[in-house]
Amino acid sequence: MKMVFRWFGEDNDHVQLRDIKQIPGTEGIVWSLHHVPAGEEWMMEDILAVKEQAEAHGLHIDVVESVNVHEDIKLGLPTRDKYIENYKTTIGKLARAGVKVICYNFMPIFDWLRTDLAKELEDGSTALFYEGSQIENIDPFDLVKEIAENSDRTMPGWEPERLAHLTKLFEAYKGVTEEDLWENLTYFLEEIIPVAEQHDIKMAIHPDDPPWSVFGLPRIITNKENLQRFLNVVDSPYNGLTLCSGSLGANPNNDVADMVKSFAERIHFAHIRNVKIYDNGDFIETSHRTEDGSVDIYNIVKAYHDIGFTGYVRPDHGRHIWNEQCRPGYGLYDRALGIMYLWGIWDSLVRQSNSTEAIQLKVMNQAADK
């Protein structure tokens, strides 16, 4: 696996590139141009500026997260075509800069959704928390306002231009069903994937987070069956997945290790994190350690090892620990601890399989000598 770390940019992240380079085994950043509104074409000079900054610290820019999809594309409006053209041009430019994987998502209006950005865990650390009853009873407009006021920096999915158009967006999605969303996703993929193929860039959709409908909006990238349906829409290696263990894992019926084995070569990017699910279905993000949450991280890493995964991996959200003042979910410390946990599992699996192979070879040689 190739370890990478999300970085929000020089003026937009308290984490420095030098810090990232100091996390063992971390070879690249996962980045985006957060100032560019969804649907607009990315400028080559902006792309090359990030490349230069990263490479000056010995880090690559192979993985972009995200090139956001304009709402008109998700809504299937006639105006979608111009945004799809921009998307294609951006793919070409990213390829020229050396990018290999583009992560994106197809969630209406919202990216990931939580009700509390700093819920205290038993050890005094804080983490992102999802309380179902709050979502059911809250006016989405109040929630968005609260989140916008509590964050001093741009958050993925909560960009100012999206918040401003929220009322209009909710109206636009009235009557849009899951099947409509599938149809609009199909249209998008049929346009984009041939371009990705031509430029040798792997597209990797991120699952919906949480993996169920919120505020009555349709959500479709939610479980194994739907991931399979997605892969069948355009059956090409360039139409692949960002398999996020925390997003999918918030639904206890999702067996992420099984998905790793089933979708193997179509997984281009792995997000690994743990969540603890309560009896009522609420969940909180925990440390990466298997024992701390409800998702069997050990088993997931083992599945990646067993399929011979050579794709990109990043620790996803982490807790806020050691008094770190950081963007919700994106502290340096807990994500770095997550990486060391992942390497710990990975390295011991590699060591074990090497010694098993060595024993098998010895037995075969002995048999041949006889």
Ligand code: DNO
């Ligand atoms: C949640 C995060 C997401 C992700 C975007 C990708 O698990 O990884 O915020 O970055 O959905 O488009």
Ligand code: MN
């Ligand atoms: Mn994720």
